Amino acid sequence: MYKYDNYDQTIVNERVEQFRDQTRRYLAGDLSDDEFRPLRLMNGLYIQRHAPMLRVAIPYGLLSSKQLRMLAHISRKYDKGYGHFSTRQNIQFNWPALETVPDILADLATVEMHAIQTSGNCIRNTTSDQFAGISKDEIEDPRPYCEIIRQWSTFHPEFSFLPRKFKIAVSGSKGDRAAAMVHDIGLYLVNNEKGEVGFKVFVGGGLGRTPYIGKCIRDFLEKKYLLSYIEAILRVYNRFGRRDNIYKARIKILVNDVGQEEFGKQVEKEWLHIKEGVLKLDQKEIDYAKSFFTSPTYSKDAVDDTSYNEAKKSNKSFLNWTTRNLYSHKIPGYTAVIISLKAPDIAPGDATDEQMDFIAELSDLYSFGEIIVTHDQNLVLPNVKQVDLFLLWEKLKTKNLATSNIGLLTDMICCPGLDFCSLANAGSIPIAKQINEKFDNLDYLHDIGDLKIKMSGCMNACGHHHVGHIGILGVDKKGEEFYQLTLGGSSENDATLGDRLGPAIAKTDVADVIGKLLDVYVKLREEDERFLDTYRRIGITPFKENVYASN
Amino acid sequence: MQVIKDKSIINDEWSLIRNIENSDPIPDGDVILPFLFWEANREKLINSKDKHAIWVDGSIETESIANDLKYFIIIALDFPTFKDGRSYSHARLLRERYKYEGELRAIGDVLQDQLFFMKRCGIDSFKVRDDKNIEEALKSFKDFSVRYQAAADDDATISSQRKFK
Numbered sequence: 162m163y164k165y166d167n168y169d170q171t172i173v174n175e176r177v178e179q180f181r182d183q184t185r186r187y188l189a190g191d192l193s194d195d196e197f198r199p200l201r202l203m204n205g206l207y208i209q210r211h212a213p214m215l216r217v218a219i220p221y222g223l224l225s226s227k228q229l230r231m232l233a234h235i236s237r238k239y240d241k242g243y244g245h246f247s248t249r250q251n252i253q254f255n256w257p258a259l260e261t262v263p264d265i266l267a268d269l270a271t272v273e274m275h276a277i278q279t280s281g282n283c284i285r286n287t288t289s290d291q292f293a294g295i296s297k298d299e300i301e302d303p304r305p306y307c308e309i310i311r312q313w314s315t316f317h318p319e320f321s322f323l324p325r326k327f328k329i330a331v332s333g334s335k336g337d338r339a340a341a342m343v344h345d346i347g348l349y350l351v352n353n354e355k356g357e358v359g360f361k362v363f364v365g366g367g368l369g370r371t372p373y374i375g376k377c378i379r380d381f382l383e384k385k386y387l388l389s390y391i392e393a394i395l396r397v398y399n400r401f402g403r404r405d406n407i408y409k410a411r412i413k414i415l416v417n418d419v420g421q422e423e424f425g426k427q428v429e430k431e432w433l434h435i436k437e438g439v440l441k442l443d444q445k446e447i448d449y450a451k452s453f454f455t456s457p458t459y460s461k462d463a464v465d466d467t468s469y470n471e472a473k474k475s476n477k478s479f480l481n482w483t484t485r486n487l488y489s490h491k492i493p494g495y496t497a498v499i500i501s502l503k504a505p506d507i508a509p510g511d512a513t514d515e516q517m518d519f520i521a522e523l524s525d526l527y528s529f530g531e532i533i534v535t536h537d538q539n540l541v542l543p544n545v546k547q548v549d550l551f552l553l554w555e556k557l558k559t560k561n562l563a564t565s566n567i568g569l570l571t572d573m574i575c576c577p578g579l580d581f582c583s584l585a586n587a588g589s590i591p592i593a594k595q596i597n598e599k600f601d602n603l604d605y606l607h608d609i610g611d612l613k614i615k616m617s618g619c620m621n622a623c624g625h626h627h628v629g630h631i632g633i634l635g636v637d638k639k640g641e642e643f644y645q646l647t648l649g650g651s652s653e654n655d656a657t658l659g660d661r662l663g664p665a666i667a668k669t670d671v672a673d674v675i676g677k678l679l680d681v682y683v684k685l686r687e688e689d690e691r692f693l694d695t696y697r698r699i700g701i702t703p704f705k706e707n708v709y710a711s712n
Numbered sequence: 713m714q715v716i717k718d719k720s721i722i723n724d725e726w727s728l729i730r731n732i733e734n735s736d737p738i739p740d741g742d743v744i745l746p747f748l749f750w751e752a753n754r755e756k757l758i759n760s761k762d763k764h765a766i767w768v769d770g771s772i773e774t775e776s777i778a779n780d781l782k783y784f785i786i787i788a789l790d791f792p793t794f795k796d797g798r799s800y801s802h803a804r805l806l807r808e809r810y811k812y813e814g815e816l817r818a819i820g821d822v823l824q825d826q827l828f829f830m831k832r833c834g835i836d837s838f839k840v841r842d843d844k845n846i847e848e849a850l851k852s853f854k855d856f857s858v859r860y861q862a863a864a865d866d867d868a869t870i871s872s873q874r875k876f877k
């Protein structure tokens with residue numbers, strides 16, 4: 162993984178001091194609330210319902226065991242003993258006191274971490290594929306490019322006061338696991354006819370109030386032009402994006418207003434001016450970034466193990482876990498293990514300090530000391546030998562970390578909602594709880610199979626409800642919590658926005674309504690069809706009828 | 713009036729004319745005029761004054777003033793609120809693309825915590841908001857000793873330093 166050199170370290174250290182001084186000036190009354198707000202936001206610090214919330218950047222979701230231990234330490238020392246992993250591969254702490262935030266940042270800096278640009282109207286943490294570097298369908302590891310973008314975007318002097326936040330995702334595989342289509346810029350590593358690898362560039366995707374799927378403005382961009390091209394996009398956006406209405410300020414609105422083709426032209430025109438300038442990447446720069454993302458030394462005899470298959474035969478719950486919680490690895494005999502943070506009794510994505518320390522230890526023992534945060538708010542040990550799986554599973558069970566539900570109904574995505582977020586219309590954690598209580602039969606869940614439920618407590622769509630197979634959006638109806646359901650969304654290669662099921666439903670009915678949707682699916686599915694495929698084949702009507710006819 | 717110029721505080725005699733109709737008489741003395749007024753009165757101004765200064769905000773496209781840069785010894789870039797970041801792009805375009813070498817002055821909601829960014833974009837003088845401590849604001853230039861990306865300042869970037877190691 163990427164290692165800071167002196168320069169990187171200097172920047173985060175100086176940032177800590179800068180923020181310490183800004184916090185001091187704010188507490189002394191030299192900075193108004195309004196003036197302090199963008200400064201703290203650029204450091205990931207929100208003022209929430211109960212206390213400040215601090216969002217810490219996990220670049221492209223990759224953590225070392227040392228870093229995870231530090232996150233455990235922070236949650237213990239400055240918070241209430243847990244952290245919340247977000248859909249953008251970051252971690253959030255819900256209870257730190259404002260005065261302690263500079264100290265938290267100083268602690269983070271000791272392990273090459275920070276909270277820079279995790280919020281505010283600037284370029285945010287660049288996200289990527291959670292299985293980068295290990296998947297079989299990978300064209301090239303996207304993380305060196307994420308790191309190049311991270312450095313370029315850090316304290317970018319021109320783009321720190323954009324009309325609105327700006328999110329970039331890079332996918333390196335044929336299968337898109339980075340949801341690149343719903344980002345302000347989505348980059349796909351692709352091959353051109355000559356077999357060279359470059360980027361296909363999408364702009365203007367995004368969820369929120371007005372969801373859009375990204376539009377392609379360039380089929381093939383040579384790698385050396387990565388930064389100059391992004392800078393051209395950002396410059397057009399910074400100059401011409403709307404600033405009069407925050408709901409119309411994202412780049413997706415600009416792209417839609419001027420049109421995909423015209424927007425592309427404006428970018429290309431700007432790009433021509435800067436293309437061959439200082440931003441042109443030298444092969445040496447690319448190689449430098451790549452040098453940090455080499456494969457660990459895999460052992461050749463990993464594939465010879467037979468104990469794993471034996472264990473699956475003799476232990477049904479282990480078998481269940483292996484069918485859901487593993488991801489197949491490019492190296493035979495190895496696998497990626499997905500640790501579910503969706504046990505029935507916890508808020509989706511939460512981990513305690515003790516669990517974090519424990520996972521750090523397991524990653525040292527079994528996975529070269531690396532951990533990855535997924536978009537679905539789970540954690541991954543990317544390089545586990547199959548011979549170790551049984552023991553690892555046994556250990557995970559002791560800390561409530563072996564729930565066999567990855568990709569299943571209960572592997573829900575859920576924003577903090579009314580319990581923590583001051584913008585929320587409705588709770589999302591209580592709905593997750595309700596769903597977990599209703600669907601507690603593991604055989605039923607396995608029978609239903611792949612199903613992505615995504616939930617947001619308001620239109621801001623932090624829970625990405627538009628792209629859930631079933632999306633749940635909290636709305637406020639005369640002071641009461643109601644839920645608007647959508648069906649058929651997806652954030653993968655076939656990205657689509659879900660269709661509205663019908664009128665919003667009452668809080669107490671959400672899990673029952675999901676049950677009715679699943680009844681339709683079970684009745685009408687063909688063979689191995691997933692819920693999403695059945696929905697695409699039969700349309701919304703049968704679902705609608707079953708839900709609303711009886712109400 | 714005090715402004716920060718080349719990282720120190722100086723007294724400055726230029727007065728900023730915010731509101732003026734294009735048909736109004738040309739103000740006396742050293743004045744920073746709205747670009748649209750300057751443009752409307754361009755012949756008269758060129759004949760009557762030998763030092764010209766204008767101000768623009770983000771809504772005026774840099775391209776539209778680019779042909780007249782030779783006249784201006786000051787171009788003031790307005791930040792109606794510090795959250796309006798358009799002038800950062802204009803500053804860089806003026807310096808890097810149009811090679812403007814006169815003074816680029818930040819006016820409006822100009823605050824300590826943005827000076828570092830402004831300077832990197834090529835702004836070299838700063839009219840810090842009146843109610844703020846201009847001495848304190850000077851510290852901002854020292855916020856960071858290294859930078860990742862190239863901009864209008866000629867400081868060496870990290871990647872160029874790495875490459876030559």
Ligand code: SF4
Nearest residue numbers: 576582585618619623
């Ligand atoms: S979706 Fe709304 S309620 Fe949920 S975290 Fe985002 S802003 Fe808060």
